[in-house]
Every structure is written in C-alpha cells, then in structure tokens.
Amino acid sequence: MTTLIVDTTIYDEGFYYHDCPNVYPKTRTWENGIDCCSWSGVTCDSMSGHVIGLDLSCSALGGDIPSQISHLSKLQSLDLSFNSGLKWKETTWKRLLQNATGLREILLEETNMSSISLTTSPFSSSLVTLSLVYTGISGQLTSHILRLPNLQNLNLAGNRDIQIHVPNLNCNTCLLSILDLSYCGIQGSIPSSFSNLTYLTSLILMSNDLNGLILPSLSNLQHLTHLDLSHNELTGLIPSSISNLHHLTHLALSFNALTGLIPTSISHLHHLTYLDLSFNALTGLIPTSISNLHHLVYLDLSRNELTGQIPNVFEMLPNLQTLFLHHNNLQGNLSSSLFTLTQLSQLDCSCNQIEGPLPDQVAFSNLTELLLNDNMLDGTIPSWALSLKSLGFLDLSNNLFTGHISGDITSSSLEYLYLCNNKLQGRHFPESIFHLVNLTHLCLSSENWSGTVHFPLFSKLQNLEYLSLSGCSSLLLESGMSVNYTFSNLRELQLLFSNVIGYSKFPGKFPVLEYLELSNNKLEGNVPKWIYGIHSLGFLKLSHNMFTSIGHQFPWRQLEYLDLSFNMMVGDISSFICNATFVKVINLSHNRFTGTFPQCLANTSSFDLDLQMNKLHGILPDTFENLYLHSLNLNGNQFHGLLPKSLSNCTDLVDLNLGNNQFEDTFPNWLQNLSYLKILDLGGNNLYGPVANLESQNMFPSLIIFDISCNNFSGSLPKAYITNFQAMKIQTSLYPYLGSETGRVYGELDPEYDNSLTTTIKGVSTTFAKIPSVFVNVDLSGNKFEGEIPDVIGELQALRDLNLSHNRLVGHIPNSLGNLTNLESLDLSSNMLIGEIPTELTNLNFLEVLNVSQNQLAGSIPRGKQFDTFLNDSYGGNVGLCGLPLSIQCNNVSQQQYPPSEAEDKFGFGWKPVTIGYACGMVLGIGLGWCVFWIGKPEWLVIIFGGTTTRIKRRSRGNRRRARATSSVQLAVAK
Incomplete structure (x- = not known):
C-alpha cells in the first residue's frame, strides 16, 4: 500500500465555476489508513503504486498548496483547476517542478499563482501541456519555454502581467501546436518570431493591445487551423497572403481597425468553417468569391462599412448556420439565395439600407433568429415569417411594411417579436398573438391602429417582460371583460402616441414593473394614483402631456429616473424636487415651475438635472463640490449673478447648459x-x-x-x-444619440440620461429631445x-x-x-x-x-x-x-x-488728395484761429462757413444711417 503524503486539511471555500459541471470537494473522501490510490482524484501506477495523477479540479478548495505535494516525484499529471481559493508558494512550486521531472501535464486554471514568475520556473523537458489560465502568474514568456522539446499545448490566457520576449526564435524542432495568450495585455506588434513556430495549429492572441499590421509572415504557419487576433488594435489591410494558410478552419479578426477591401484570396481557404471580420472599417463589396467557402458554418461581416448589394451566391454555402451582416451600408434587395439555406439558424441583416419585399416562400427549417430591422423593406409581412416552428427571435421593426398582421401566428416558440415602427394597420390585433405564451418581448407600435385596443388582453401573456404599444386611435385601459389584470413578469411598458381611455382608474397590477412610459398621450390633470401603487417602479417617463401636478403624496420609493418634461407643471420647484430623495435623473424641462434653484440638491450625492425652459430665477448656489454631476441644463430661465466655480469639481460632467439666462461673469x-x-x-x-x-x-x-x-x-x-x-x-461614434453608448437593446433598461438641447441650427431654433452624436x-x-x-x-x-x-x-x-x-x-x-x-x-x-x-x-x-x-x-x-x-x-x-468709401464716391478723390488738403487746411485753420482770437468772430466768417457746417452735419447723419451695416473702417474713411 502506497501512502500519499498530502495534508488533507485543504478546506471548502464554497466557490462555484460555470466551467465545472459538478463542484465537489474530492478531498472529503480521503481518509488516513486507506490506500490513497482509492481516493477520489488520485491515480496510481498499476505496477509501482506511485501516484502519477492528481485531479482535484472543481473541488472548491482553498488555502495554501501544501508543501508535501512537491514530494510526488513520479507525478505525471496535475490538475488543480477551478479552485481560486488555492494559493501557490514560490518554494512549493519550484520544488515540485524540480522533483517531478516526469510531469507531462500541468492544469492550474483559476488558481492563485500571483507570487510565481514564469521566467524562473524550472519546467521539465517532458512537459507536454501547460495551462495557467487566469492564475495571476507574471514574468516573461521566453524562447526557452517555447523551445521545450515536448511542449505541445501552452495556455497562459488571462495573465496580464506576462511579457513576451522571444527574439530570434529558432524553433525548427519545436512541437508546440497550441498557443493561447488571450487577455494577457500584450502591447506592440505581433512578435514576428511567432512565424517560426511552424508546427502551430492554433494561435490565439485575442483581447490584447496589439497594434500595427497583421504580419504576412504568419502565412508561414502552414499547419495552422485556428487563428484568433480579435479584440486588438490592428490596422491596415488584411494581407492577401493569408490564403497560404490552407488548413485554416477558424479565422477571427473582429474588433480591430482593419481597413480596405475583403481580399478575394480568403476564398482560397477551402476548409474554413468560421470567419469573423466584424467591428472593423472594411469597405467595398462583399466578394462573390466567398461562394468557394463550401464548408462555412459561421460568417460575421457586421459593423463595417461594406456597400453594394448582398451577393446572390449563398446557395453555394449549404452548411451556413449563422450569417451576420448588420450595421453596414448594404443596399438593394435581399439576395434570394439567402432564403434557400436549410441549415441557417441565425440571420441578421439589420441596420442597412436594404429595400424591397420579402419572398413569399423560404426553405428555412432551423431558423431561430431573424433580424431585418432598420432597413427600407416594404410590402406585406409574409406568413412564413410568423409561422416558422423553430423561430424564437423576430425583429422586422423600423421598416416600411404595410398591410395587416397575419391572422394566424403559429410560431409558438417566439420569445421576441418586434414589428413596431412600420406602416402596419388594422382595427384589431389577431387573436393568435395572445396565444404566444412564450413571448417575453413584444413591440407592436405603429401609427395606424384604427380600432379599439383592449389593453387587459395582454395580461394573458404571463411571461411578457417588455411591451411597447403605441399609435392606437383608442387604447382602452379599463375593460369589463373577465381577464386577469395582473402582469406578473412585466418589467417595461411603453404606451406612447395613443388616445388612452380610462387611464385615471386603471385596475391592472404590475408587481415587478420597473419602467413605465406614457409620453405623448395628451393626458391631463394630476398624475393618476394607480402609478403610486407600483412599488417596483424605477423609471417613470410622462413627457409631452398636459399634466399640471404630480400630487403631494407621490411615493418616490425606488424611483431613480423621472421625466415630466413638456407638460404644464406649476408651483415652486423646491417643494417638488426636495421630496425626490433617491431620484438620480430629473427632467422637468419645458414646464412652468417657479422659484430659485433648490438648495436641497447640495445634499444629494449624484443627479442629472434638466430644468430648462421654466421660470426659475435667482443666483446659483456655489455648492456643487460633493456632487457626482453628469448633466446640468438650466437653459432658458432667469438665473443671474456669477457662474458657480464649484462646478469645476464635477469631474464627471458631460453636459453643462447655462444658456439664455442673465449670468454676468x-x-x-x-x-x-x-x-x-x-x-x-x-x-x-x-x-x-x-x-x-x-x-x-x-x-x-x-x-x-x-x-x-x-x-x-x-x-x-x-x-x-x-x-x-x-x-x-x-x-467615430457608432451610436445615434449622445449618451446612448450603453443604450437599451430589446427592452433592457437604460439608466443613461436622454440629453436634450435647444440651439440654432442652420439659422433656425431647433430642439433636440435626444442629441444626435454626429451633431458637432x-x-x-x-x-x-x-x-x-x-x-x-x-x-x-x-x-x-x-x-x-x-x-x-x-x-x-x-x-x-x-x-x-x-x-x-x-x-x-x-x-x-x-x-x-x-x-x-x-x-x-x-x-x-x-x-x-x-x-x-x-x-x-x-x-x-x-x-x-x-x-x-x-x-x-x-x-x-x-x-x-x-x-x-x-x-x-x-x-x-x-x-470705395462714400466720400471717395461723392467727391471723386481718394486718401492722398485728402492728406495734401489736410496739411494746407491746417495752415489756413491756424491763421483763421489767430485772427478770431484777436478780433473776435467776424460776420463774414459766419456767413462763409456757418451754412456749410450745417449741411455737412446733415449729410453726415444720413451717411451714418445708410452705412450702419458697413464696417468701422469704411465709416472712418467716409468721415
């Protein structure tokens, strides 16, 4: 019986890892006096009885690695992965490597090696696999590590203190096939010496700070099947020599700054199954030669500047499952070959300029996501779009579709359905919508719903989390129908631009509602009391109505965002705002509030405040030192005095608008x-x-x-x-509006403030409800x-x-x-x-x-x-x-x-004669003055010059009136 000398006091830290199917402290099965070869996680040699394998991964262990582990001199495989509570001591680590010279596999992913250096680690020549992912190890990755004669798999991902130092790497005998240095914070260009690792099959350098060009010399890696350079700062063109990587199956160059055309040479990569060039600045057409990539399963060209029409070649890609072309400048009709792809699961061509109708028939049988929103598609929505059995996500919003919604929606798996902002019409929604029990997000907003919409019907959709329903000629909140008025899971509700009936006494209940928008509905009077009862409400937007009061007993509770702009609110601003203890964003602009700037805001830790276009007055208090201030808009009031210097302490300030007041500074x-x-x-x-x-x-x-x-x-x-x-x-902004960098996507709550601005654009006073990010x-x-x-x-x-x-x-x-x-x-x-x-x-x-x-x-x-x-x-x-x-x-x-000046125009001479005349006149004037001084004002002098002086004065006043719009230089010459 072999005795394993390991301190079994390693304890349970209770950690959980998503990579671990089961988390269980394997050391709980360890008992002294029992053959350790029977312990969970321990493997022994069948002949000698020595411990050759130790696997305690996903055991939720913590504490220092016991020094006795270094006594396992015959150890060949060590796996302590996913025990972030475990910590290595440098002495224990070095002794283990020195004693266990036969170690072939070291897997320590997400253990603590912050005190260990790669540079001084004495790795054995027998090492085949080394995985130190997210361990905090530091030091240099040097040539001697890469030249370990048996090393095949090296994974150092997630260690941002590693430096790469591999100059003049000569590695003709190296067997290294997998090198993963993602998330390591590597700066500079791609080390050219990597091209000497000729046996590499996988090179992963994603999510670093690499810049410069993609090295053409990487094409020397003839065995490469997986190349990932995504999420870096690489620039320039995609080299055409990339076609030399004949065995490549996975190519990811996304999230860089690559420019130019997509090289047609990519079509020579006949084994390619995964191609991601998204989030770059690539231009030109999508090359038709991609039809040669017959094995392609995943293709992402989104977030570029591609133009032209989508090529009609996709019938040559029968294995394609994912196609992302969104956020480009693609035009023309959708390629008919797209709709022949039987294996397609995800299709996203949104945010382009694609036009025309959708086909009447498609071959889709596995489609789960279809996003064609924000284009110029027209015609009617074909019935297949609402009847695909596997479809779970459908977004056709912001297009030009007309007609009615199909009466029979049979896509029972639908969870996201967005048909809003088209030109759809009709008196009623089809009854089948209320049978889509899996719906979590529903957007039906339009401008042409002519019939009466009974809002309580939507409570049948008990899984609904997001509902946008706008443009109804008659939206009835109250109903005599016997339906459940509780919206159990609804988190966000938008009812805009509708004729809302029965809003003052709506009987519905919203136990988890966080976002409520009732803007642009001509609602008047006091804010309805049923809103008071929504205890979970954090975001309330009631702008562009005719409300006059929110009521004195409004329970602010968890409310963080309040927008009452463009109403008829009156009263003192201080008594209103000072009750809003937890509100961080307040928009009361374009109302009739009076009073001075609320002093209570000096005690608030953070807020965004828009009080523009009210009737506020007084001096702004200089008390902004301790505020986290993102936006302050006081435009169009009557504030005066000095600008408060304490605003200079608001280092997070993005929007400061003090225009159209009476500040004097x-x-x-x-x-x-x-x-x-x-x-x-x-x-x-x-x-x-x-x-x-x-x-x-x-x-x-x-x-x-x-x-x-x-x-x-x-x-x-x-x-x-x-x-x-x-x-x-x-x-360079990718976002349509200022402050939308973290904007809502498909109903997710947006905590950011909707900046507004009134300014003069092209000679016309313009009010932006949201400021376009391109407006400079x-x-x-x-x-x-x-x-x-x-x-x-x-x-x-x-x-x-x-x-x-x-x-x-x-x-x-x-x-x-x-x-x-x-x-x-x-x-x-x-x-x-x-x-x-x-x-x-x-x-x-x-x-x-x-x-x-x-x-x-x-x-x-x-x-x-x-x-x-x-x-x-x-x-x-x-x-x-x-x-x-x-x-x-x-x-x-x-x-x-x-x-010419008016004087030159009138008398026909310029400044030189005037100067000569001025000198002569000066002599004459002195003589006349001497004469007047001695003999008084003679009658003959008055007769000669008096009338002339009067005429000159009259002419001068007329000239000034005519020349008021001319420059001061012209006036000076004229005089």
Whole structure:
C-alpha cells in the first residue's frame, strides 16, 4: 500500500465555476489508513503504486498548496483547476517542478499563482501541456519555454502581467501546436518570431493591445487551423497572403481597425468553417468569391462599412448556420439565395439600407433568429415569417411594411417579436398573438391602429417582460371583460402616441414593473394614483402631456429616473424636487415651475438635472463640490449673478447648459480640465471679456458642442481651445444619440440620461429631445471677437455647424475651412472679412446653408457643387462680389478689392488728395484761429462757413444711417 503524503486539511471555500459541471470537494473522501490510490482524484501506477495523477479540479478548495505535494516525484499529471481559493508558494512550486521531472501535464486554471514568475520556473523537458489560465502568474514568456522539446499545448490566457520576449526564435524542432495568450495585455506588434513556430495549429492572441499590421509572415504557419487576433488594435489591410494558410478552419479578426477591401484570396481557404471580420472599417463589396467557402458554418461581416448589394451566391454555402451582416451600408434587395439555406439558424441583416419585399416562400427549417430591422423593406409581412416552428427571435421593426398582421401566428416558440415602427394597420390585433405564451418581448407600435385596443388582453401573456404599444386611435385601459389584470413578469411598458381611455382608474397590477412610459398621450390633470401603487417602479417617463401636478403624496420609493418634461407643471420647484430623495435623473424641462434653484440638491450625492425652459430665477448656489454631476441644463430661465466655480469639481460632467439666462461673469476658464465634458452652452447671457488662450495640454478634449454666442466676449478667437477640441477632429461614434453608448437593446433598461438641447441650427431654433452624436457645433456668434479666423478651425473635421457671425473679424476666409467636409452650415456674416471666397469651400459637399453677407468680400463667387444652390441673400452686403447668383457680372466690376468709401464716391478723390488738403487746411485753420482770437468772430466768417457746417452735419447723419451695416473702417474713411 502506497501512502500519499498530502495534508488533507485543504478546506471548502464554497466557490462555484460555470466551467465545472459538478463542484465537489474530492478531498472529503480521503481518509488516513486507506490506500490513497482509492481516493477520489488520485491515480496510481498499476505496477509501482506511485501516484502519477492528481485531479482535484472543481473541488472548491482553498488555502495554501501544501508543501508535501512537491514530494510526488513520479507525478505525471496535475490538475488543480477551478479552485481560486488555492494559493501557490514560490518554494512549493519550484520544488515540485524540480522533483517531478516526469510531469507531462500541468492544469492550474483559476488558481492563485500571483507570487510565481514564469521566467524562473524550472519546467521539465517532458512537459507536454501547460495551462495557467487566469492564475495571476507574471514574468516573461521566453524562447526557452517555447523551445521545450515536448511542449505541445501552452495556455497562459488571462495573465496580464506576462511579457513576451522571444527574439530570434529558432524553433525548427519545436512541437508546440497550441498557443493561447488571450487577455494577457500584450502591447506592440505581433512578435514576428511567432512565424517560426511552424508546427502551430492554433494561435490565439485575442483581447490584447496589439497594434500595427497583421504580419504576412504568419502565412508561414502552414499547419495552422485556428487563428484568433480579435479584440486588438490592428490596422491596415488584411494581407492577401493569408490564403497560404490552407488548413485554416477558424479565422477571427473582429474588433480591430482593419481597413480596405475583403481580399478575394480568403476564398482560397477551402476548409474554413468560421470567419469573423466584424467591428472593423472594411469597405467595398462583399466578394462573390466567398461562394468557394463550401464548408462555412459561421460568417460575421457586421459593423463595417461594406456597400453594394448582398451577393446572390449563398446557395453555394449549404452548411451556413449563422450569417451576420448588420450595421453596414448594404443596399438593394435581399439576395434570394439567402432564403434557400436549410441549415441557417441565425440571420441578421439589420441596420442597412436594404429595400424591397420579402419572398413569399423560404426553405428555412432551423431558423431561430431573424433580424431585418432598420432597413427600407416594404410590402406585406409574409406568413412564413410568423409561422416558422423553430423561430424564437423576430425583429422586422423600423421598416416600411404595410398591410395587416397575419391572422394566424403559429410560431409558438417566439420569445421576441418586434414589428413596431412600420406602416402596419388594422382595427384589431389577431387573436393568435395572445396565444404566444412564450413571448417575453413584444413591440407592436405603429401609427395606424384604427380600432379599439383592449389593453387587459395582454395580461394573458404571463411571461411578457417588455411591451411597447403605441399609435392606437383608442387604447382602452379599463375593460369589463373577465381577464386577469395582473402582469406578473412585466418589467417595461411603453404606451406612447395613443388616445388612452380610462387611464385615471386603471385596475391592472404590475408587481415587478420597473419602467413605465406614457409620453405623448395628451393626458391631463394630476398624475393618476394607480402609478403610486407600483412599488417596483424605477423609471417613470410622462413627457409631452398636459399634466399640471404630480400630487403631494407621490411615493418616490425606488424611483431613480423621472421625466415630466413638456407638460404644464406649476408651483415652486423646491417643494417638488426636495421630496425626490433617491431620484438620480430629473427632467422637468419645458414646464412652468417657479422659484430659485433648490438648495436641497447640495445634499444629494449624484443627479442629472434638466430644468430648462421654466421660470426659475435667482443666483446659483456655489455648492456643487460633493456632487457626482453628469448633466446640468438650466437653459432658458432667469438665473443671474456669477457662474458657480464649484462646478469645476464635477469631474464627471458631460453636459453643462447655462444658456439664455442673465449670468454676468467672465469666461469660466476653470472648466477647461473637465475631460468628459461634451456640451458647453453659455450662449445668450451677459458674459464679457476675452476668452483667454491658456496654455494647457488637455483643454476640453471631449467637447463636441461649444456655444458661447450672444454675449459680450471680446479679443481674439480662442485659438488654444480650438486646437485642443480633439473630439471634433474625428467623428467615430457608432451610436445615434449622445449618451446612448450603453443604450437599451430589446427592452433592457437604460439608466443613461436622454440629453436634450435647444440651439440654432442652420439659422433656425431647433430642439433636440435626444442629441444626435454626429451633431458637432461651434457657435461664437454675436460677440465682439476681433482679429483673423485661425486656420486651426479647419482641423475640426467632424464639425456640422460653424457660426462666427456678428463679430468684428477681419482678414481673409481661411482656405482650411475647405477641409470641413462634414459641414452643413457655415455662417460668417456681419464681420469685416476681405478678399475672395476660397474655391476650397466647394469641397463641402454637405453644405446646405452658407451666409457670408455683410462683409467686404470681393471677386467672383465660386461655382459648382453646393455653391450652385445658394441664393443672393448668402452674399448680400459685399459690394465687391460678382457672378451668379448675383446679377453683377464679373467683367463689369473694378479690380479694386476694397469698396470705395462714400466720400471717395461723392467727391471723386481718394486718401492722398485728402492728406495734401489736410496739411494746407491746417495752415489756413491756424491763421483763421489767430485772427478770431484777436478780433473776435467776424460776420463774414459766419456767413462763409456757418451754412456749410450745417449741411455737412446733415449729410453726415444720413451717411451714418445708410452705412450702419458697413464696417468701422469704411465709416472712418467716409468721415
């Protein structure tokens, strides 16, 4: 009998691992005096009786690894995986490796090796498999480890303190076939020496910080079957040499920054079953040559910039089970070959520009998910889409489908059904909807439901968690029907744009409802009391109604988000807000609240607050030091005094809108280091002085909206700030609205604040309920800024709206403005700009509004592209301009750049004769003055000069009236 010397006091930590089918402390079967070879997890050699295998994986063990384990000198296999409570000591680890020279397999996944270094670990030459996944081991992965003569499988995933140091790796005799270094925090480029590991079959480098190009030399790995470089920062093209990897079955390059076309050479990878190129910046067409990948099971090309039509070649991919093409710019009709795929399980072509109808028949027999939302599909919804037996997820929302919903929905396995925001119509929903007992998410919102919808019927769907039902001409909440009014699992309910009947005394019960939206329903009076009884409610949105009061006894309880914007709420704001103890997001904008800023908010730890467009007044308290403030919008009230400097302590501030009040202060330079600030609106106040060009490396780096218009700022334009507007230089947002980075997907709750903004866009006052993330705006108009327009504005390539009008700017229009290729509105009017309009501005293909009127511009107006669409009022008040659309032809205009002054125009001489006359007149004037001094005011002098002086004064007043819109330089010359 062999005695295993192991301390059996290793104890149960109670850990659970999703990779373990069963978690059980195997050491509980260990008893002294019993042959250890019979213990659970212990394997002995049948001949010698020595312990050769120890498997205590998934045993929920903890404590230090006992030092006696190093005495197992004959050990060949050690598996302590998934015991995160176990901790290695360096001495125990090294002794084990030194004594057990026959160790072939070491599996220590998710044990604690934070005190162990790879660099100094004396691995045996007999080692075949080494898996140290998420152990916290550190040190360098060096060439000597990779050159271990028998090592075939090396998995170091999840150890972010590992460094790669394998220069000049010569490994012709290496047997390493699997190398997994995912989640290791590896930086820099892919080590070129990896291409010498010629026996590799699997190379996994996903989720690191790798950058640069995909090395063409990786094509030397002729035995490679699995290559995963996803979730890195790789750039450039996919090398065509990737086709040399003839045995490749799995290729994942997703979540990088790869550009260019999908190389047709990928079609030479005939054994490929898995191809993922998603979340890159690939352009061009989907190559038809993918039809050569006959074994393909999984294909993901989503989240790129692919264009053109989906190729009609999918009948050549009979094994395809998953196809993701969503979030591209694909156009045209859906390929008919898609609907011949009998093995297809998941099809997602959403968020493209695909049009046309769906086919009447399909060959799908295994389809579980069909997502075609956010396209331009039309026609009627075919019956097969609602009758596939295996279908569990169907999203056809945000298209142009018409007609009625099929009367017989037989897809009984449906859990997600989204048909909202189409042009569907009808008086009633089909009864079969209420038989889909597995439904958890249902969206039926439309604009054309003409009949009476009995809301209590939806309580039949007891598994329902999300319901969106909008656009009903008559939505009846009360009903005499004998149905169960309890919505047992409903978490989110949206009833918008409907004629709601019986909302004041609705008898339904919502025991777990968290999100309730009743916006745009013309509801009036007090907020109904049945809402008070929803104790689980955390999100309440009642905007765009006619409510006048929420009631004094409203039980705020767990409420964290409250939106009562665009109602008729009245009363003192403080008595209302100060009862909202736990609310973190409050939107009371566009109401009739009065009073001063609520002092109670100084004691609140965090909030987002929108009080814009009310009747609030007073001085803002300087008590924002201890607040986690994400958004503060007080636009359109009557606040006055100084701007509170304590806002500079709100380092998480994203949206600060204090516009259209009566603040009187200098520019708040103390806000410049708010690195997350995206919106700064101070327009329409009484702010004054220069906007200092402070020298700093991090001034407003995230800003995308900068509005300080209609104040009294002076001095030069703030060049230093403009230079540091980093977020305005590149538009990379994948999200449609500001603040939607963590937005709701299919009904999941969104805790983020819906930022709103009222601003002037293209000369029109515009209110955004949600701010589009692509809206990038700089408005410095209506001030007293002087000097020239800095060239650096041309670097803000994401700009959509630029307004520098009504200032005192001089010099030429910079040619660099032609680089603002996303610009839609440019207003430089009412300044003193000179010279010609740069022809570079014709590069602005999206420019819809141009105003350069009331300047001193001269020369011909550029022609072509957008400039052919602008009318006369874009150029008025520039007497030196000529060409279309003006009636003045350029060959009839003097070559003089500056318009002549009124004095020159009237008397026919310029500044040189005036100067000569001034000198002579000065001598005459001194003589006359000496004469008057000695003899008094002579009668003859009054007769000669008196009347002339009066006429000059009258003419001067008339000239000033006519020249009020011209520059001060012109007036000075005229006088």
